[in-house]
Amino acid sequence: MIEVKIDQSMVEDICREEVQKRLDKAEFDMVMWDRNELVRRTCMSWSSIQRTFFYDPNFPKVKLGGKWYFPAAKTTQFLLDYLERMEGA
Template sequence: MIAVKIDEEAILRECKQRITELLKQVDADLVFWDRNELQKRTCMSWNYIQDNFFFDPRFKKKKVGGKWLFPAKEGRQFLELWLSEQPDC
């Protein structure tokens, strides 16, 4: 008879690590965000974005044709900084 022991904690750690790596890879696949992706990533409406940080000179953006594009890496960095600057309620 064969007995198999499974270290559930080790498997859970490995799964979490792999999921984190995959999420980073998916995030790294996007070079630019468009308006819809920005709204999706921030869970904010377009009006809220415009009223609160769109015109901040630190927020990198470029209009190409009629479409706004935002560099994904710089956008994420700015948004993390912007959120840290917001007062606690």
């Protein structure tokens, strides 16, 4: 019988480091995201986004006319920080 033990926090740290490495290397192809792009990038519905972090005072957003826009780099960093804060909660 084979037994495998995994240190969950170590796996999370490794994943976080790898994601950050790829983000550091990636060039943002968009300066701003619209609502549909935010939904796509987070894999969340618009109502879920509104319930979880949209109204956070630190969430970067700009309303131009009747449409919301989100600066790509700042939004990405906010989302990474938000996930880290929620892990510790």
